[in-house]
Amino acid sequence: MRTSCDFAPEAATGAGPNSQPKQPVSAETRLAALEELVHTHQVGVRAFIRSLGVNEGWVDDLAQETFLVAYRKLGELESDRDAGRWLRGIARHLAANEIRKVGRRSRLLTGGLADLLIDRAELDSVPPATEWLEALRSCLRELPERGRELLVRRYADGESAEAMAQRLQTRADTLRQRLLRLRQLVKGCIERKTGETWR
Amino acid sequence: MTESRYHELLGQLLDGALSEADAEELRRELERDPDRLHEVREHLTLSNLLAQSQSPHRAAEAFWEGVRSRLDAVAVPDESLEVENATLRTLPAGRRFGRVAATIAAGIVVAIGIGSQWAWFGREEPNLLAPASGVPGSRSGIVKRVSLHGEVVCAHCLLHQSEKCRPMVRVQEEGHIETIPLSDNAVCREFYRKEGCGRTPLPVLAEGTVRTENGRPLLAVTRLEVQR
Numbered sequence: 001m002r003t004s005c006d007f008a009p010e011a012a013t014g015a016g017p018n019s020q021p022k023q024p025v026s027a028e029t030r031l032a033a034l035e036e037l038v039h040t041h042q043v044g045v046r047a048f049i050r051s052l053g054v055n056e057g058w059v060d061d062l063a064q065e066t067f068l069v070a071y072r073k074l075g076e077l078e079s080d081r082d083a084g085r086w087l088r089g090i091a092r093h094l095a096a097n098e099i100r101k102v103g104r105r106s107r108l109l110t111g112g113l114a115d116l117l118i119d120r121a122e123l124d125s126v127p128p129a130t131e132w133l134e135a136l137r138s139c140l141r142e143l144p145e146r147g148r149e150l151l152v153r154r155y156a157d158g159e160s161a162e163a164m165a166q167r168l169q170t171r172a173d174t175l176r177q178r179l180l181r182l183r184q185l186v187k188g189c190i191e192r193k194t195g196e197t198w199r
Numbered sequence: 200m201t202e203s204r205y206h207e208l209l210g211q212l213l214d215g216a217l218s219e220a221d222a223e224e225l226r227r228e229l230e231r232d233p234d235r236l237h238e239v240r241e242h243l244t245l246s247n248l249l250a251q252s253q254s255p256h257r258a259a260e261a262f263w264e265g266v267r268s269r270l271d272a273v274a275v276p277d278e279s280l281e282v283e284n285a286t287l288r289t290l291p292a293g294r295r296f297g298r299v300a301a302t303i304a305a306g307i308v309v310a311i312g313i314g315s316q317w318a319w320f321g322r323e324e325p326n327l328l329a330p331a332s333g334v335p336g337s338r339s340g341i342v343k344r345v346s347l348h349g350e351v352v353c354a355h356c357l358l359h360q361s362e363k364c365r366p367m368v369r370v371q372e373e374g375h376i377e378t379i380p381l382s383d384n385a386v387c388r389e390f391y392r393k394e395g396c397g398r399t400p401l402p403v404l405a406e407g408t409v410r411t412e413n414g415r416p417l418l419a420v421t422r423l424e425v426q427r
Contacts, residue, residue: 034270038263043251046262050247051240055215057392059247060257061385064266071270109212111222116229117243120236128244130259133252140252155246156253161214176210183245 034071041084042067044127048088052095052121053114058107062098066091088123126197132190139189147182154179200228209239213246261383268382268419271408345418347405348426351390351397352378364396368405368418379409382419390423402426 046063054062069090070077077086095118098107108114140148153159161179165172191197208225211217217225229236251257349370354361358378366387369378381387386407394401407420 031270034266035263038266039259042259042262043248046251047244047247051243053243056247056250057388060262060265061388064262064269064384067266068269109222110217110219111224112226113212113222113229116226116236117240122240128248133248136248136252151249152253155249158254160216161210162216172214172216173207173210176214177206179213180206180210180242183242183249186249187241187245 030071030074033074034067037070037083037087038067040130041087041127043130043133044084045087045091047128048121049091049095051117052092053109053117054095054098055107055109062091062094062107065094069094084127085123088121088127092118092121092123132194135190135193136186138193139186142189143182143185147178147185150175150179151182151186200224205235209242212239213242256383265383268384268408268417271410272384272419272421343409345405345407345409347379347418348402349405350400350402351394351405351423351425352400353396353398354378354380356396356398357400364398366391366395366397368403368420368423369400379416379418381423382417384419386420386423390420394425 042063045066046059049062049066050056050059066087070087073090077083095108095114099105099115099118109117140151143151150164153164154161161175162172165175168175205225205228208217208221208228211221212225225239229239255261347368347370349368351366352358352369353364354367355364358367365381367378367380369376371377402425404422404424404426405418405420406422407418409416409418411417
């Protein structure tokens with residue numbers, strides 16, 4: 001992993017040069033603070049990173065790196081600050097760094113899509129939380145058996161739409177449309193259960 | 200762009216099947232239509248939530264484990280290397296080890312021996328190693344930096360010890376064969392992606408840190424290279 005990060009800390013954290021220095025804290029305290037951050041925000045940070053156009057296989061890698069950067073900069077996190085927004089800021093800068101590294105472009109969506117998604121990232125949008133995952137599981141149970149099976153095969157087993165289409169003797173595009181509709185159903189269900197609107 | 204074309208491209212994007220040209224076409228459309236840009240973002244988010252909720256290796260515990268492993272991998276000070284470096288070889292007798300290295304290697308073997316259950320990416324698995332007796336639980340345990348010559352073997356295909364494929368590092372030293380689980384980190388995943396799970400044993404050089412956590416050994420690799 002990278003042991004240093006080449007984005008400006010002020011830009012990422014909002015901590016300016018006049019920030020008050022923090023008292024040194026023990027390694028145990030810092031680790032506990034990190035664990036709390038991860039526990040509270042990992043669902044949202046990972047989903048946010050995916051929404052920036054990072055390919056699914058690299059999302060957790062970048063999210064872990066986000067928390068490692070946060071760990072190094074814990075002293076800059078004010079108690080009254082929105083830690084989730086702070087983390088999303090770090091994640092966005094890390095993703096932007098990936099764009100500049102030729103060897104790592106494969107980690108991002110192609111065709112300039114990731115550039116656009118990162119450039120127009122919405123740090124203040126409502127981030128998914130752990131409760132959303134619970135709602136999502138509940139929503140999956142409410143889906144018709146065939147629909148649930150499609151989503152489980154796609155996301156639990158990692159089977160591509162192409163492979164599923166071959167197995168089910170249908171067209172890949174047809175299957176992708178079914179997956180699209182299923183995701184929209186799930187989204188509506190999550191919003192009903194959490195009482196939160198996605199936007 | 201028509202609705203059907205947009206949905207076609209969106210479906211391909213979420214399936215990882217979008218060509219460069221189609222991606223550019225979709226990007227132009229998203230630049231033009233902020234609502235569709237928002238919708239794409241929603242679908243990406245939802246896809247990730249589905250993966251998090253459905254895939255065991257994406258569980259919260261596995262994620263935290265990955266953060267811890269990477270933290271440990273960079274947290275071991277270089278000054279400790281003098282006394283904590285260890286090298287285990289697949290080769291039988293014939294290679295001499297320094298006293299310090301041998302001592303530490305023995306320590307690692309002991310650490311490995313006391314391991315009990317290990318959950319790969321958050322999934323419960325049967326015991327891979329002998330259960331501990333009288334070993335006090337430790338949140339992080341002692342971290343040792345190691346350089347191992349061994350082989351990657353699949354816990355499922357070769358060892359029949361897990362339900363799913365997962366690479367482990369097997370080392371041999373003076374008649375002892377030890378198999379060490381790998382923590383979920385980028386190096387491990389990259390190896391898995393490029394070389395597979397170790398269905399056929401692959402000779403490797405594995406460098407990283409070994410620690411025990413609640414009596415369980417864990418190797419966080421910072422380097423895992425096939426020795427062809």
